[in-house]
Protein backbone atom coordinates (compact mmCIF):
# COMPACT_ATOMS: atom_id res chain seq x y z
CA UNK A 301 0.00 0.00 0.00
CA UNK A 302 1.46 3.33 -1.01
CA UNK A 303 -0.63 5.90 0.72
CA UNK A 304 0.85 9.19 1.78
CA UNK A 305 -2.03 10.85 3.65
CA UNK A 306 -0.84 11.27 7.26
CA UNK A 307 -4.13 12.56 8.70
CA UNK A 308 -4.75 9.33 10.64
CA UNK A 309 -1.11 9.17 11.72
CA UNK A 310 -2.36 9.77 15.25
CA UNK A 311 -3.29 7.78 18.33
CA UNK A 312 -6.84 6.57 18.61
CA UNK A 313 -7.31 8.44 21.87
CA UNK A 314 -7.08 11.72 19.99
CA UNK A 315 -10.10 10.73 17.91
CA UNK A 316 -11.88 9.55 21.05
CA UNK A 317 -11.36 12.96 22.64
CA UNK A 318 -12.30 14.80 19.45
CA UNK A 319 -15.52 12.82 19.30
CA UNK A 320 -16.33 13.35 22.98
CA UNK A 321 -15.70 17.11 22.64
CA UNK A 322 -17.91 17.17 19.58
CA UNK A 323 -20.68 15.27 21.40
CA UNK A 324 -20.60 17.71 24.34
CA UNK A 325 -20.32 20.71 22.02
CA UNK A 326 -16.90 21.88 23.28
CA UNK A 327 -14.90 21.02 20.16
CA UNK A 328 -14.69 24.66 19.08
CA UNK A 329 -13.38 25.81 22.46
CA UNK A 330 -9.83 26.95 22.14
CA UNK A 331 -6.85 25.68 24.06
CA UNK A 332 -3.11 26.16 24.21
CA UNK A 333 -0.73 23.21 24.17
CA UNK A 334 3.06 23.28 24.41
CA UNK A 335 5.72 20.79 23.40
CA UNK A 336 8.79 20.40 25.60
CA UNK A 337 11.06 17.66 26.89
CA UNK A 338 12.19 17.06 30.45
CA UNK A 339 15.53 15.32 30.04
CA UNK A 340 18.37 15.73 27.59
CA UNK A 341 19.42 12.62 25.67
CA UNK A 342 22.86 10.95 25.88
CA UNK A 343 23.81 13.02 28.96
CA UNK A 344 24.38 15.88 26.51
CA UNK A 345 24.26 19.51 27.60
CA UNK A 346 21.80 20.62 24.91
CA UNK A 347 19.56 19.26 22.15
CA UNK A 348 19.39 20.40 18.53
CA UNK A 349 15.81 21.20 17.58
CA UNK A 350 14.64 19.61 14.31
CA UNK A 351 11.40 18.45 12.72
CA UNK A 352 9.64 21.74 11.98
CA UNK A 353 9.71 21.45 8.19
CA UNK A 354 8.00 18.09 8.30
CA UNK A 355 5.45 19.41 10.81
CA UNK A 356 4.63 22.30 8.50
CA UNK A 357 4.06 19.99 5.52
CA UNK A 358 2.01 17.65 7.69
CA UNK A 359 -0.28 20.43 8.89
CA UNK A 360 -0.71 21.86 5.42
CA UNK A 361 -1.76 18.49 4.08
CA UNK A 362 -4.18 17.44 6.81
CA UNK A 363 -7.32 16.18 5.12
CA UNK A 364 -9.84 13.47 5.93
CA UNK A 365 -10.35 11.98 2.48
CA UNK A 366 -12.88 9.30 1.67
CA UNK A 367 -10.41 6.53 2.61
CA UNK A 368 -9.96 7.97 6.12
CA UNK A 369 -13.69 8.47 6.58
CA UNK A 370 -14.46 4.94 5.34
CA UNK A 371 -11.88 3.50 7.73
CA UNK A 372 -13.33 5.43 10.69
CA UNK A 373 -16.82 4.25 9.78
CA UNK A 374 -15.58 0.67 9.64
CA UNK A 375 -14.07 1.02 13.12
CA UNK A 376 -16.79 2.90 14.98
CA UNK A 377 -20.36 2.37 13.90
CA UNK A 378 -21.40 4.92 16.51
CA UNK A 379 -19.75 7.90 14.86
CA UNK A 380 -22.58 10.27 13.95
CA UNK A 381 -22.75 11.31 10.31
CA UNK A 382 -22.51 14.95 11.40
CA UNK A 383 -19.19 14.19 13.14
CA UNK A 384 -17.82 12.65 9.98
CA UNK A 385 -19.03 15.69 8.08
CA UNK A 386 -17.11 17.86 10.52
CA UNK A 387 -14.01 15.77 9.82
CA UNK A 388 -14.48 16.10 6.05
CA UNK A 389 -14.15 19.86 6.34
CA UNK A 390 -11.31 19.63 8.89
CA UNK A 391 -8.39 21.97 8.44
CA UNK A 392 -5.95 23.65 10.75
CA UNK A 393 -7.23 27.13 11.58
CA UNK A 394 -5.09 27.82 14.62
CA UNK A 395 -1.83 29.50 15.54
CA UNK A 396 1.45 27.65 15.85
CA UNK A 397 4.70 29.12 17.11
CA UNK A 398 7.93 27.19 17.07
CA UNK A 399 11.62 27.35 17.74
CA UNK A 400 13.62 27.34 14.48
CA UNK A 401 15.32 24.16 13.32
CA UNK A 402 18.97 24.09 14.32
CA UNK A 403 18.37 25.99 17.59
CA UNK A 404 20.07 24.65 20.71
CA UNK A 405 17.26 23.83 23.13
CA UNK A 406 16.98 22.77 26.76
CA UNK A 407 14.66 20.87 29.09
CA UNK A 408 11.47 22.48 30.27
CA UNK A 409 11.19 25.24 27.70
CA UNK A 410 8.35 25.47 25.18
CA UNK A 411 9.60 24.41 21.75
CA UNK A 412 6.28 24.50 19.93
CA UNK A 413 3.12 26.28 21.07
CA UNK A 414 -0.24 25.46 19.51
CA UNK A 415 -3.29 27.61 20.05
CA UNK A 416 -6.29 26.09 18.33
CA UNK A 417 -9.74 24.61 18.69
CA UNK A 418 -9.56 21.53 20.92
CA UNK A 419 -10.77 19.55 17.93
CA UNK A 420 -7.65 20.47 15.96
CA UNK A 421 -5.14 20.63 18.77
CA UNK A 422 -5.80 17.02 19.81
CA UNK A 423 -5.40 15.57 16.34
CA UNK A 424 -1.94 17.14 15.90
CA UNK A 425 -0.24 15.86 19.04
CA UNK A 426 0.94 12.43 18.02
CA UNK A 427 2.40 13.21 14.62
CA UNK A 428 4.11 16.39 15.78
CA UNK A 429 5.78 14.58 18.67
CA UNK A 430 6.72 11.71 16.38
CA UNK A 431 8.52 14.06 13.95
CA UNK A 432 10.05 16.38 16.52
CA UNK A 433 11.22 13.69 18.94
CA UNK A 434 12.98 11.60 16.32
CA UNK A 435 14.58 14.37 14.30
CA UNK A 436 15.71 16.28 17.40
CA UNK A 437 17.18 13.08 18.83
CA UNK A 438 19.20 12.33 15.69
CA UNK A 439 20.31 15.94 15.25
CA UNK A 440 21.54 15.85 18.86
CA UNK A 441 23.37 12.56 18.37
CA UNK A 442 24.96 13.92 15.19
CA UNK A 443 26.01 17.03 17.08
CA UNK A 444 27.84 14.91 19.66
CA UNK A 445 29.65 13.10 16.87
CA UNK A 446 30.54 16.45 15.30
CA UNK A 447 31.97 17.60 18.67
CA UNK A 448 34.67 14.92 18.61
CA UNK A 449 35.64 15.46 14.96
CA UNK A 450 34.91 19.13 14.28
CA UNK A 451 37.44 19.43 11.45
CA UNK A 452 36.93 16.06 9.75
CA UNK A 453 34.49 15.02 7.06
CA UNK A 454 31.42 13.20 8.39
CA UNK A 455 29.38 10.87 6.20
CA UNK A 456 25.96 9.56 7.24
CA UNK A 457 25.81 5.84 6.31
CA UNK A 458 22.79 4.66 8.32
CA UNK A 459 19.96 3.85 5.90
CA UNK A 460 20.35 0.06 5.91
CA UNK A 461 20.10 -0.03 9.71
CA UNK A 462 17.54 2.76 10.21
CA UNK A 463 14.10 2.08 11.66
CA UNK A 464 12.54 2.10 8.17
CA UNK A 465 12.55 4.52 5.28
CA UNK A 466 11.26 7.75 6.84
CA UNK A 467 13.78 7.48 9.65
CA UNK A 468 16.57 7.07 7.11
CA UNK A 469 15.82 10.19 5.08
CA UNK A 470 14.72 12.52 7.87
CA UNK A 471 17.60 11.22 9.99
CA UNK A 472 20.01 12.05 7.18
CA UNK A 473 18.57 15.56 7.09
CA UNK A 474 18.87 15.93 10.88
CA UNK A 475 22.51 14.83 10.74
CA UNK A 476 23.20 17.38 8.01
CA UNK A 477 21.71 20.17 10.15
CA UNK A 478 24.21 19.31 12.88
CA UNK A 479 27.20 19.48 10.60
CA UNK A 480 27.50 16.15 8.78
CA UNK A 481 28.77 16.77 5.25
CA UNK A 482 27.03 14.14 3.16
CA UNK A 483 24.73 11.12 3.20
CA UNK A 484 24.90 7.81 1.38
CA UNK A 485 21.11 7.96 0.85
CA UNK A 486 20.37 9.10 -2.69
CA UNK A 487 16.73 9.88 -1.94
CA UNK A 488 17.72 12.17 0.93
CA UNK A 489 20.11 13.78 -1.54
CA UNK A 490 17.32 14.26 -4.05
CA UNK A 491 14.68 15.44 -1.56
CA UNK A 492 16.79 17.80 0.50
CA UNK A 493 19.80 18.68 -1.62
CA UNK A 494 22.22 17.02 0.82
CA UNK A 495 25.46 16.02 -0.98
CA UNK A 496 25.27 12.27 -1.68
CA UNK A 497 28.52 10.33 -1.42
CA UNK A 498 29.56 6.70 -1.59
CA UNK A 499 32.46 4.29 -1.86
CA UNK A 500 31.91 0.61 -2.72
CA UNK A 501 31.10 -2.59 -0.82
CA UNK A 502 33.12 -5.76 -0.22
CA UNK A 503 30.87 -7.41 -2.82
CA UNK A 504 32.63 -5.44 -5.58
CA UNK A 505 35.99 -6.90 -4.56
CA UNK A 506 34.55 -10.38 -4.03
CA UNK A 507 33.00 -10.39 -7.48
CA UNK A 508 36.44 -10.17 -9.14
CA UNK A 509 39.33 -12.64 -9.32
CA UNK A 510 41.74 -10.37 -7.47
CA UNK A 511 41.53 -7.28 -5.30
CA UNK A 512 43.82 -5.38 -7.67
CA UNK A 513 41.66 -6.19 -10.67
CA UNK A 514 38.56 -5.10 -8.74
CA UNK A 515 40.18 -1.78 -7.84
CA UNK A 516 41.44 -1.15 -11.40
CA UNK A 517 38.09 -1.88 -13.01
CA UNK A 518 36.30 0.29 -10.48
CA UNK A 519 38.69 3.21 -11.00
CA UNK A 520 38.36 2.84 -14.77
CA UNK A 521 34.58 2.74 -14.65
CA UNK A 522 33.90 5.63 -12.31
CA UNK A 523 34.59 9.33 -12.67
CA UNK A 524 37.80 10.72 -11.17
CA UNK A 525 38.26 10.65 -7.39
CA UNK A 526 37.24 7.16 -6.26
CA UNK A 527 37.57 5.61 -2.79
CA UNK A 528 38.71 1.98 -2.56
CA UNK A 529 37.68 -0.38 0.25
CA UNK A 530 40.91 -2.08 1.29
CA UNK A 531 39.92 -4.58 4.02
CA UNK A 532 38.28 -7.45 2.14
CA UNK A 533 41.21 -9.88 2.56
CA UNK A 534 44.22 -8.42 4.32
CA UNK A 535 44.34 -4.67 4.72
CA UNK A 536 48.07 -4.10 5.02
CA UNK A 537 49.37 -7.05 3.00
CA UNK A 538 47.09 -6.84 -0.02
CA UNK A 539 44.46 -4.06 0.25
CA UNK A 540 46.64 -0.99 0.71
CA UNK A 541 49.42 -2.18 -1.67
CA UNK A 542 46.83 -2.82 -4.39
CA UNK A 543 45.28 0.62 -3.79
CA UNK A 544 48.74 2.20 -4.13
CA UNK A 545 49.22 0.49 -7.51
CA UNK A 546 45.90 1.97 -8.65
CA UNK A 547 46.91 5.40 -7.31
CA UNK A 548 50.05 5.20 -9.49
CA UNK A 549 48.01 4.13 -12.50
CA UNK A 550 45.61 7.02 -12.00
CA UNK A 551 48.44 9.52 -11.57
CA UNK A 552 49.85 8.47 -14.94
CA UNK A 553 46.47 9.30 -16.42
CA UNK A 554 46.46 12.70 -14.64
CA UNK A 555 43.73 11.44 -12.35
CA UNK A 556 43.86 10.65 -8.66
CA UNK A 557 42.81 8.22 -6.00
CA UNK A 558 40.69 10.15 -3.52
CA UNK A 559 40.76 7.80 -0.51
CA UNK A 560 40.92 4.31 0.90
CA UNK A 561 38.30 2.96 3.30
CA UNK A 562 38.92 0.78 6.38
CA UNK A 563 35.87 -1.12 7.63
CA UNK A 564 37.20 -3.68 10.15
CA UNK A 565 40.03 -4.48 12.49
CA UNK A 566 41.89 -2.09 14.74
CA UNK A 567 41.16 1.21 13.07
CA UNK A 568 43.85 3.08 15.01
CA UNK A 569 46.63 0.71 14.06
CA UNK A 570 45.45 0.14 10.51
CA UNK A 571 44.96 3.84 9.79
CA UNK A 572 48.43 4.71 11.08
CA UNK A 573 50.07 1.94 9.08
CA UNK A 574 48.06 2.77 5.97
CA UNK A 575 48.95 6.44 6.30
CA UNK A 576 52.63 5.55 6.49
CA UNK A 577 52.40 3.29 3.44
CA UNK A 578 50.54 5.90 1.40
CA UNK A 579 52.96 8.66 2.42
CA UNK A 580 56.02 6.49 1.70
CA UNK A 581 54.62 5.72 -1.73
CA UNK A 582 54.22 9.44 -2.45
CA UNK A 583 50.47 9.76 -1.88
CA UNK A 584 50.07 12.03 1.15
CA UNK A 585 46.94 13.53 -0.39
CA UNK A 586 45.04 10.22 -0.45
CA UNK A 587 42.60 10.33 2.46
CA UNK A 588 41.61 7.58 4.89
CA UNK A 589 37.93 6.83 5.48
CA UNK A 590 36.90 4.67 8.44
CA UNK A 591 33.61 2.92 9.14
CA UNK A 592 32.39 0.00 11.30
CA UNK A 593 29.86 0.67 14.02
CA UNK A 594 31.42 4.01 14.95
CA UNK A 595 30.03 6.42 17.48
CA UNK A 596 31.38 9.48 19.27
CA UNK A 597 33.02 7.43 22.02
CA UNK A 598 34.91 5.13 19.70
CA UNK A 599 35.87 8.10 17.55
CA UNK A 600 37.23 9.95 20.58
CA UNK A 601 39.25 6.88 21.56
CA UNK A 602 40.58 6.51 18.06
CA UNK A 603 41.68 10.13 18.07
CA UNK A 604 43.36 9.65 21.47
CA UNK A 605 45.22 6.70 19.98
CA UNK A 606 46.50 8.93 17.19
CA UNK A 607 44.43 7.30 14.45
CA UNK A 608 45.02 8.93 11.05
CA UNK A 609 41.41 9.07 9.91
CA UNK A 610 40.24 11.97 7.75
CA UNK A 611 36.68 10.90 6.96
CA UNK A 612 34.23 9.06 9.20
CA UNK A 613 31.33 6.97 7.89
CA UNK A 614 28.78 6.67 10.68
CA UNK A 615 25.67 4.53 10.32
CA UNK A 616 23.87 2.37 12.87
CA UNK A 617 24.82 4.18 16.05
CA UNK A 618 23.74 7.54 14.66
CA UNK A 619 20.57 6.74 12.75
CA UNK A 620 19.12 4.57 15.54
CA UNK A 621 20.47 6.75 18.38
CA UNK A 622 21.50 3.37 19.74
CA UNK A 623 22.50 4.44 23.25
CA UNK A 624 19.20 6.25 23.80
CA UNK A 625 16.67 5.48 21.14
CA UNK A 626 13.91 7.93 22.14
CA UNK A 627 13.54 11.55 23.16
CA UNK A 628 10.71 12.03 25.64
CA UNK A 629 9.17 15.21 24.24
CA UNK A 630 5.59 15.78 25.44
CA UNK A 631 2.60 17.89 24.40
CA UNK A 632 0.80 19.39 27.37
CA UNK A 633 -2.31 21.49 27.78
CA UNK A 634 -1.31 24.77 29.46
CA UNK A 635 -4.43 26.91 29.04
CA UNK A 636 -8.04 26.40 28.05
CA UNK A 637 -10.78 28.73 26.94
CA UNK A 638 -13.42 29.27 29.58
CA UNK A 639 -16.20 31.83 29.35
CA UNK A 640 -14.39 33.57 26.50
CA UNK A 641 -11.01 33.90 28.25
CA UNK A 642 -7.98 31.66 28.71
CA UNK A 643 -7.59 29.91 32.03
CA UNK A 644 -4.16 28.44 32.82
CA UNK A 645 -4.10 24.76 33.74
CA UNK A 646 -1.50 22.69 35.57
CA UNK A 647 -0.60 19.01 35.86
CA UNK A 648 0.40 18.09 39.41
CA UNK A 649 2.75 15.24 40.22
CA UNK A 650 4.50 13.85 43.28
CA UNK A 651 7.67 14.26 41.26
CA UNK A 652 8.47 18.03 41.16
CA UNK A 653 10.06 17.69 37.72
CA UNK A 654 6.74 16.49 36.35
CA UNK A 655 4.65 19.40 37.62
CA UNK A 656 3.87 21.33 34.46
CA UNK A 657 4.44 25.08 34.01
CA UNK A 658 0.92 26.47 33.59
CA UNK A 659 -0.20 29.19 31.19
CA UNK A 660 0.74 29.99 27.58
CA UNK A 661 4.39 30.95 27.54
CA UNK A 662 7.14 32.60 25.55
CA UNK A 663 10.81 31.84 25.83
CA UNK A 664 13.77 34.20 25.34
CA UNK A 665 17.49 33.57 25.11
CA UNK A 666 19.30 36.12 27.23
CA UNK A 667 22.58 37.04 25.59
CA UNK A 668 25.12 38.86 27.73
CA UNK A 669 25.96 42.02 25.76
CA UNK A 670 29.54 42.10 27.07
CA UNK A 671 30.52 38.53 26.28
CA UNK A 672 28.09 37.83 23.45
CA UNK A 673 27.34 34.52 25.16
CA UNK A 674 24.01 33.03 26.24
CA UNK A 675 23.44 33.40 30.00
CA UNK A 676 20.13 31.60 30.39
CA UNK A 677 16.77 31.02 28.74
CA UNK A 678 13.90 32.93 30.27
CA UNK A 679 10.29 31.78 30.19
CA UNK A 680 7.53 34.39 30.51
CA UNK A 681 3.75 34.23 30.32
CA UNK A 682 2.58 35.33 26.87
CA UNK A 683 0.81 38.42 28.20
CA UNK A 684 3.90 39.70 30.02
CA UNK A 685 6.05 42.59 28.94
CA UNK A 686 9.04 41.01 27.12
CA UNK A 687 12.39 41.27 28.90
CA UNK A 688 14.44 44.26 27.71
CA UNK A 689 17.82 45.75 28.45
CA UNK A 690 17.68 48.23 31.29
CA UNK A 691 15.29 45.97 33.15
CA UNK A 692 17.43 43.74 35.36
CA UNK A 693 16.12 40.19 35.60
CA UNK A 694 16.16 38.04 38.66
CA UNK A 695 16.54 34.47 37.45
CA UNK A 696 14.82 31.90 39.62
CA UNK A 697 15.56 28.25 39.02
CA UNK A 698 12.12 26.62 38.75
CA UNK A 699 13.23 23.39 40.41
CA UNK A 700 15.55 24.88 42.98
CA UNK A 701 14.12 28.30 43.78
CA UNK A 702 16.96 29.12 46.21
CA UNK A 703 19.16 29.32 43.10
CA UNK A 704 18.75 32.89 41.94
CA UNK A 705 20.86 35.23 39.86
CA UNK A 706 20.42 38.78 38.62
CA UNK A 707 21.45 39.85 35.13
CA UNK A 708 21.53 43.42 33.84
CA UNK A 709 23.14 43.83 30.44
CA UNK A 710 21.54 41.45 28.06
CA UNK A 711 19.77 41.12 24.77
CA UNK A 712 16.60 39.00 24.90
CA UNK A 713 16.14 37.00 21.71
CA UNK A 714 12.68 35.42 21.38
CA UNK A 715 13.00 31.75 20.47
CA UNK A 716 9.42 31.11 19.36
CA UNK A 717 8.57 32.35 15.86
CA UNK A 718 5.06 32.51 14.42
CA UNK A 719 4.66 29.68 11.91
CA UNK A 720 0.89 29.54 11.32
CA UNK A 721 -1.60 32.30 12.06
CA UNK A 722 -5.30 31.54 11.72
CA UNK A 723 -4.28 28.44 9.82
CA UNK A 724 -2.18 30.37 7.29
CA UNK A 725 1.51 29.66 6.94
CA UNK A 726 3.26 32.93 7.77
CA UNK A 727 6.79 31.54 7.98
CA UNK A 728 9.18 31.27 5.04
CA UNK A 729 10.80 27.87 5.53
CA UNK A 730 14.57 28.41 5.38
CA UNK A 731 16.71 26.29 3.07
CA UNK A 732 18.60 23.40 4.62
CA UNK A 733 21.86 25.27 4.06
CA UNK A 734 20.48 28.25 5.98
CA UNK A 735 19.40 25.97 8.83
CA UNK A 736 22.85 24.39 8.93
CA UNK A 737 24.56 27.79 9.05
CA UNK A 738 22.13 29.04 11.70
CA UNK A 739 22.93 25.96 13.80
CA UNK A 740 26.65 26.68 13.50
CA UNK A 741 26.05 30.26 14.75
CA UNK A 742 23.86 28.97 17.58
CA UNK A 743 26.74 26.89 18.93
CA UNK A 744 28.95 29.99 19.01
CA UNK A 745 26.53 31.58 21.51
CA UNK A 746 27.47 29.05 24.17
CA UNK A 747 30.58 28.66 26.29
CA UNK A 748 32.30 25.34 25.56
CA UNK A 749 31.48 24.15 29.09
CA UNK A 750 27.83 23.74 28.05
CA UNK A 751 28.75 21.95 24.86
CA UNK A 752 31.21 19.32 26.02
CA UNK A 753 29.96 15.80 25.66
CA UNK A 754 30.87 14.47 29.12
CA UNK A 755 29.32 16.02 32.24
CA UNK A 756 28.51 19.39 30.64
CA UNK A 757 27.56 22.43 32.72
CA UNK A 758 23.81 22.69 33.17
CA UNK A 759 22.46 25.64 31.20
CA UNK A 760 19.88 27.67 33.11
CA UNK A 761 16.25 27.78 32.02
CA UNK A 762 14.27 30.10 34.24
CA UNK A 763 10.71 31.18 34.85
CA UNK A 764 9.78 34.85 35.13
CA UNK A 765 8.36 35.99 38.47
CA UNK A 766 4.87 36.01 36.98
CA UNK A 767 5.16 32.51 35.55
CA UNK A 768 6.61 31.25 38.83
CA UNK A 769 3.88 32.94 40.92
CA UNK A 770 1.19 31.43 38.70
CA UNK A 771 2.68 27.99 39.15
CA UNK A 772 2.84 28.35 42.93
CA UNK A 773 -0.74 29.63 43.00
CA UNK A 774 -2.09 26.71 40.98
CA UNK A 775 -0.11 24.14 42.95
CA UNK A 776 -1.57 25.61 46.14
CA UNK A 777 -5.08 25.69 44.69
CA UNK A 778 -4.86 21.98 43.96
CA UNK A 779 -3.57 21.22 47.44
CA UNK A 780 -6.43 23.02 49.18
Ligand SMILES: Nc1ncnc2c1ncn2[C@@H]1O[C@H](COP(=O)(O)OP(=O)(O)OP(=O)(O)O)[C@@H](O)[C@H]1O
Nearest residue numbers: 563564565566567568569592593594598601602605
Ligand atom coordinates in the same frame (compact mmCIF):
# COMPACT_ATOMS: atom_id res chain seq x y z
N1 LIG B 1 41.50 1.15 18.06
C1 LIG B 1 40.24 1.04 18.41
N2 LIG B 1 39.82 1.51 19.60
C2 LIG B 1 38.54 1.38 19.97
N3 LIG B 1 37.59 0.81 19.21
C3 LIG B 1 37.95 0.34 17.99
C4 LIG B 1 39.28 0.42 17.53
N4 LIG B 1 39.32 -0.12 16.30
C5 LIG B 1 38.08 -0.54 16.00
N5 LIG B 1 37.24 -0.26 16.99
C6 LIG B 1 35.79 -0.53 17.08
O1 LIG B 1 35.63 -1.79 17.68
C7 LIG B 1 34.55 -2.48 17.14
C8 LIG B 1 35.07 -3.78 16.55
O2 LIG B 1 34.04 -4.45 16.03
P1 LIG B 1 34.16 -5.89 15.42
O3 LIG B 1 35.06 -6.71 16.27
O4 LIG B 1 32.79 -6.35 15.12
O5 LIG B 1 34.90 -5.50 14.07
P2 LIG B 1 35.87 -6.36 13.26
O6 LIG B 1 35.91 -7.72 13.72
O7 LIG B 1 37.14 -5.61 13.26
O8 LIG B 1 35.21 -6.24 11.84
P3 LIG B 1 33.98 -7.02 11.21
O9 LIG B 1 33.38 -7.92 12.23
O10 LIG B 1 33.07 -5.89 10.79
O11 LIG B 1 34.58 -7.75 10.05
C9 LIG B 1 33.92 -1.57 16.08
O12 LIG B 1 32.85 -0.84 16.65
C10 LIG B 1 35.07 -0.63 15.74
O13 LIG B 1 34.62 0.64 15.29
Ligand SMILES: O=P(O)(O)OC[C@H]1O[C@H](OP(=O)(O)OP(=O)(O)O)[C@H](O)[C@@H]1O
Nearest residue numbers: 457501502563591592593594614615616
Ligand atom coordinates in the same frame (compact mmCIF):
# COMPACT_ATOMS: atom_id res chain seq x y z
O1 LIG C 1 28.81 0.25 10.68
P1 LIG C 1 27.85 1.38 10.49
O2 LIG C 1 28.19 2.58 11.31
O3 LIG C 1 26.43 0.94 10.61
O4 LIG C 1 28.06 1.92 8.96
C1 LIG C 1 27.51 1.32 7.85
C2 LIG C 1 28.12 -0.04 7.59
O5 LIG C 1 27.42 -0.57 6.51
C3 LIG C 1 28.32 -1.26 5.71
O6 LIG C 1 28.53 -2.55 6.18
P2 LIG C 1 27.75 -3.82 5.65
O7 LIG C 1 28.34 -4.98 6.39
O8 LIG C 1 26.27 -3.66 5.71
O9 LIG C 1 28.11 -3.91 4.11
P3 LIG C 1 29.51 -4.04 3.39
O10 LIG C 1 29.47 -5.34 2.70
O11 LIG C 1 29.55 -2.89 2.47
O12 LIG C 1 30.56 -3.97 4.44
C4 LIG C 1 29.58 -0.44 5.82
O13 LIG C 1 30.69 -1.18 5.45
C5 LIG C 1 29.60 0.02 7.23
O14 LIG C 1 30.35 -0.84 8.05
Ligand SMILES: O=C(O)c1cccnc1
Nearest residue numbers: 457484497498499500613
Ligand atom coordinates in the same frame (compact mmCIF):
# COMPACT_ATOMS: atom_id res chain seq x y z
O1 LIG D 1 29.53 4.38 0.66
C1 LIG D 1 29.83 3.61 1.56
O2 LIG D 1 31.00 3.25 1.78
C2 LIG D 1 28.75 3.06 2.45
C3 LIG D 1 27.45 3.42 2.32
C4 LIG D 1 26.49 2.90 3.14
C5 LIG D 1 26.85 2.05 4.12
N1 LIG D 1 28.11 1.69 4.28
C6 LIG D 1 29.07 2.19 3.45
